[in-house]
Amino acid sequence: MHPQDAKAILREKLKLQRDAFPVAERELAAEKVLGLILQMPEWKQAQTVCLYASFKSELDTKALLESAHRAGKKIVLPRVADGNQRCTLHHVTNLACLVVSNLGIPEPAAELPLIEPTAIDLFLVPGIGFDREGNRLGHGAGFYDRLLAKAQSKGFRLGYGYDFQIVSAVPGESHDIRVDAIATPSEIITVRSR
Ligand SMILES: Nc1ncnc2c1ncn2[C@@H]1O[C@H](COP(=O)(O)OP(=O)(O)OP(=O)(O)O)[C@@H](O)[C@H]1O
Numbered sequence: 001m002h003p004q005d006a007k008a009i010l011r012e013k014l015k016l017q018r019d020a021f022p023v024a025e026r027e028l029a030a031e032k033v034l035g036l037i038l039q040m041p042e043w044k045q046a047q048t049v050c051l052y053a054s055f056k057s058e059l060d061t062k063a064l065l066e067s068a069h070r071a072g073k074k075i076v077l078p079r080v081a082d083g084n085q086r087c088t089l090h091h092v093t094n095l096a097c098l099v100v101s102n103l104g105i106p107e108p109a110a111e112l113p114l115i116e117p118t119a120i121d122l123f124l125v126p127g128i129g130f131d132r133e134g135n136r137l138g139h140g141a142g143f144y145d146r147l148l149a150k151a152q153s154k155g156f157r158l159g160y161g162y163d164f165q166i167v168s169a170v171p172g173e174s175h176d177i178r179v180d181a182i183a184t185p186s187e188i189i190t191v192r193s194r
């Protein structure tokens with residue numbers, strides 16, 4: 001099977017699983033993963049962090065965003081310009097000022113200061129699925145593969161998701177960029193140390 005077809009099938013399966021995860025357990029899962037991330041040396045050392053605002057049934061990132069803000073880290077969020085294949089990174093000082101995009105994702109306004117991907121110490125990388133080798137299945141647009149390529153391997157890449165999003169193998173293509181670690185509510189999976 002072509003990797004793109006294998007990816008599409010796995011994506012649908014994992015999205016259904018994520019939608020079915022009990023609402024009552026979501027907050028606890030987000031608290032647990034936050035507790036683990038706060039102990040990571042890469043998180044503690046990172047001054048400029050590229051995070052994202054979770055949407056739909058994704059593992060929530062709100063507590064992590066607030067924690068980064070309280071810790072005085074420089075918070076950067078991606079913005080997908082309409083009809084664009086790329087995203088831009090913007091410095092966000094007020095988390096209450098995000099604007100919901102066409103795709104339903106809360107994003108920074110275009111006017112906020114632009115940040116270069118090479119200036120990021122740590123990327124929080126969303127995914128529909130990950131494997132223990134650090135392979136990542138995204139939403140299928142290639143935004144993060146392009147973004148991480150522009151970062152030229154600078155910045156620690158931390159995947160983020162529920163435990164059930166860790167699967168035995170994610171099909172990879174040559175453009176796919178792997179993560180260095182994956183944070184889940186039950187463990188931090190270290191793929192490689194940098
Ligand atoms: N560095 C790149 N340069 C040009 N095109 C790319 C690059 N990375 C990915 N793409 C294109 O993006 C498309 C989607 O890639 P892929 O299936 O890996 O998405 P994904 O990783 O699941 O999604 P996302 O990164 O948005 O979460 C592919 O057709 C691929 O050709």
Ligand SMILES: [Mg+2]
Nearest residue numbers: 138142145176
């Ligand atoms: Mg990819």
